[in-house]
Amino acid sequence: MKCSRLGKFVRTALLAGAASMLAAAPTRAASEIVVTHWSALLYGVPYAIAQAKGYFKEEGVDLSGILSSKGGGTSVRNLMAGETLYAEVALPAALAAIKEGFPIRIINAGTDGSSGIYITREGEKIDKPEDLKGKRFAYSRPKSVSESGVIAALKSHGLKASDAKLIAAGDIGAGITALEHDKVDVAIIPEPIFSTKMKDGAKYKPLPWFGKDVPRYTQTVGVATIETIEKRGKELAALIKARRRGVEFLYANPEETAKILAKAYNMPLDIATAAMANAKAQTPTWWNPGRLDFEGMNNMSEALASVGALALPIDWKTAVDDRFVPPDLKAMR
Structure with a gap:
């Protein structure tokens, strides 16, 4: 009887200790990302799709939310302010931050050309x-x-x-x-x-003809801090893959995409449908699956330099870390 009671006590103590250890063990918090003009402009459509279709979870990203910003340097500051995993920002904002010494790198592309x-x-x-x-x-x-x-x-x-x-x-x-x-x-x-x-x-x-013939250029890119790149690379690779699936879906499924956009952005379906159609008419391949287009990035840099907004040259080897771009997209350069 005594042995039985002692055994029961030991088992109870061991279980309690194990539970305590599990409770105290560090866990990875769900991730937040920043997307420029989320819920206002169309940069966020691939992310809305990836959320709605479960792509983030399927690829292994526990995404707790998508934060918005007014664009420009605000997106970069939001990325640096906390433990945000990733941000899609305007290329000029990313380059300006890197030039100023912010510890971030460009890791994939977001959009190419104009949706305006x-x-x-x-x-x-x-x-x-x-x-x-x-x-x-x-x-x-x-x-x-x-x-x-x-x-x-x-x-x-x-x-x-x-x-x-x-x-x-x-x-x-x-x-x-x-x-x-x-x-x-x-x-x-x-x-x-x-x-x-x-x-x-x-x-x-x-005036759809006015801006049609400008050299192609990269408008937004994905960025992450150097620390996040080194410590959370698997999550970044998974996020880029999930976003790519969202891009592929929006081109293949315009009607369902409009419904997802309408729900995510809380807008009427007819507005979502028209907005997507007009954006594609303006720049048919505006949403980039993630491929880094160095010619497009150089064109944007040179355009900014022409108005005194950016000092050239850009050291792309320092500014870019493309380890998370899928091999088939790298081959398209």
Whole structure:
């Protein structure tokens, strides 16, 4: 009887100790990521799909949430502020941070080219390159991506910046307002804002031909801190794979993608459908599966340098760590 009671006591003590050890054992917290303009613009569509379809879990990423930012350096600061696994940010913001000594690296590509639509007022006689001379173009701020974009688009039609009047509106929204009040003649508007405003009765005339022939360029990239790259590489590789599956899904399944987008962004289905269609019409391969396009990154860097926003050259060997890009995508360079 005594032995039995002693055995029971020992077993109970061992179980209690094991439970205590398990409770005290360190566990990996669920991961958060940052996506520029999440729930506002279309950069986040592959992530919304990967969440909805369970791709993150299937690939081994325990994703607790997606954080938004207003773009630019805010996304990088959000990445550095906590234990965020990864961020998709504008390439100029990533390069500026690396130049300033932030311990981050570019690990995959996000989007290529523009998803914005150049517009004028309905009835405005801007139908061909010759009509652009002397027109007023809105951009956000000096030394910005939007300024370099307008200059590149004008150049693609054989025009110089001096052939038009470039006006710094402050931000994209202010540029649209300036267009509506006849303070500028051309502005750029992203999706889904364009589709929302058109549904609400806006009288815009799209100029899809204006930015069509600019050299291809990388718009957003995925970044992570050097510490995260070294300590959590498997998670990063899994996340990039899950995002790639989201990109492949959105091209193959437009109707279901629109439904997923509408739910994730809390927007009407008709707006989501129109926004996706217009983005693809503007740049058919805007969402990149992850392939790092060094020509596209160089084109963006040179465009920024042309307006004094970035000092060249870029040491891509230092700026980029491509170990997590799948081999078949690396082969596409």
